[in-house]
Amino acid sequence: MCDDLVIIPKATLGRLPLYLRVLNGLHHLNIQFVSSEEMAMKLGITSSQLRKDLSYFGGQGIRGTGYDVAYLLGKIKAILGVSQNWQMAIVGLGKLGTALARYPGLQQHGINVAALFDIDEAKIGWKVGELSICHLSELTEKKKELGLEIAALTVPAQAAQEVTDLIVEAGIQGIWNFAPVRLETPENVIVQYEDLVVGVLTLSHLLSRRLGKMR
Amino acid sequence: MCDDLVIIPKATLGRLPLYLRVLNGLHHLNIQFVSSEEMAMKLGITSSQLRKDLSYFGGQGIRGTGYDVAYLLGKIKAILGVSQNWQMAIVGLGKLGTALARYPGLQQHGINVAALFDIDEAKIGWKVGELSICHLSELTEKKKELGLEIAALTVPAQAAQEVTDLIVEAGIQGIWNFAPVRLETPENVIVQYEDLVVGVLTLSHLLSRRLGKMR
Numbered sequence: 332m333c334d335d336l337v338i339i340p341k342a343t344l345g346r347l348p349l350y351l352r353v354l355n356g357l358h359h360l361n362i363q364f365v366s367s368e369e370m371a372m373k374l375g376i377t378s379s380q381l382r383k384d385l386s387y388f389g390g391q392g393i394r395g396t397g398y399d400v401a402y403l404l405g406k407i408k409a410i411l412g413v414s415q416n417w418q419m420a421i422v423g424l425g426k427l428g429t430a431l432a433r434y435p436g437l438q439q440h441g442i443n444v445a446a447l448f449d450i451d452e453a454k455i456g457w458k459v460g461e462l463s464i465c466h467l468s469e470l471t472e473k474k475k476e477l478g479l480e481i482a483a484l485t486v487p488a489q490a491a492q493e494v495t496d497l498i499v500e501a502g503i504q505g506i507w508n509f510a511p512v513r514l515e516t517p518e519n520v521i522v523q524y525e526d527l528v529v530g531v532l533t534l535s536h537l538l539s540r541r542l543g544k545m546r
Numbered sequence: 547m548c549d550d551l552v553i554i555p556k557a558t559l560g561r562l563p564l565y566l567r568v569l570n571g572l573h574h575l576n577i578q579f580v581s582s583e584e585m586a587m588k589l590g591i592t593s594s595q596l597r598k599d600l601s602y603f604g605g606q607g608i609r610g611t612g613y614d615v616a617y618l619l620g621k622i623k624a625i626l627g628v629s630q631n632w633q634m635a636i637v638g639l640g641k642l643g644t645a646l647a648r649y650p651g652l653q654q655h656g657i658n659v660a661a662l663f664d665i666d667e668a669k670i671g672w673k674v675g676e677l678s679i680c681h682l683s684e685l686t687e688k689k690k691e692l693g694l695e696i697a698a699l700t701v702p703a704q705a706a707q708e709v710t711d712l713i714v715e716a717g718i719q720g721i722w723n724f725a726p727v728r729l730e731t732p733e734n735v736i737v738q739y740e741d742l743v744v745g746v747l748t749l750s751h752l753l754s755r756r757l758g759k760m761r
Contacts, residue, residue, distance in 0.1 A: 341748070342557035342560075347747070348744045349739075349741070411747045411750070411751055412747070412753075412754045415754065417746075419746070425645070426641050426644045426648065427641075427642075427649075429641045430641035430642035430645055433641065434742055435726070436726050436742065437742075439743075440743050440746075440747060441750075442743070504756070504757070505749050505753045506749075511567075511650070511651050513588075523745050523746070523748055523749035523752075524564075525742070526563055526567075526651070527649055527740070528657075529563045530722060531634070531655075531657050531696065531738070532627070532655055532657075533556070533560065534696060534720050534721075534722055534738035535632050535696065535720070536625060536627055537738075538632075538695065538696070538720045539630065541719070542719070
């Protein structure tokens, strides 16, 4: 659908999964319309911010009635690609990779964990959930067999670039990088950097303001 | 320092740790000045966005010279509370909690993992790194002893509210929540929701645009 091909600011995009969650909740409660004030309150943002965000993809509230929950839900799902399915590999089955393989939110959002890779011989063949851990040397073959499109990179920082090169060589164009390093990739590859520290720094920033804990 | 008490938009705040990383890298290379264009390129944002972000905390580039790396670094660290130290507990030592306990980025950013809690008797007394896992019933006592200010919540969704109540009761005012549920907390408690799905949905959104994978 061409009208989904809108340019949406990254900050707005970052809020969409939260919108999705709130709207899903309302939908399950059989609520058909929601006001921007009510939704903004649930999200902890201002209603003007919310209206601005929703305007990017044609969400228009009806005066006195509010936003159509099912309509917004469909729009946001389409934009986030939730109505699509993505085949994801996890590369590096340490604690974080294993936690990710078991993270229930992924499947719910159309991200299908389809293969697991490591280079540690002691791990090869072990199962996490339904999936066996394969050797990284099988990546290209498995990519073709399973149609892998995204690789979550959960390896130590010092191995990250080398493994990235293998992922790129295998033809995977989306890398979800948890290793705390910048990666060199060709232009056709998209890297999403996941930095767990951002959340706690945001929290500590808000806490310092609240507690007046300044130097 | 009172001038750190500025109101900074959340989206800007979200980018600060990234700025911190880039500036740190430049600082280690003994680079004294950086242009907004160069820094924006490294960050994958526009230079006008960058200049706007930096303007919130008084970062002013010098025409023809650029931004003072050490000055910006100091400012951003102060805002993010990096020059402070925070004592954090991790509650729930499953795969994710254990990965978090070992995550090297935390200490680097002034977040000190000071205590680990679980309710699984089989885990009590085991060590992750230097720290032993304590029973959750010791939370209030340890909070006082160690000055715990933040609790990372890495328990299953169905246990999250009950454990949150205990955290609040112990007097901890900052909760970094990884459980995929909204938490009920008193007004004096700040909850930061960590949703791992956001990153991969952002990636899949960009990939669908790139690959033209639309329904």
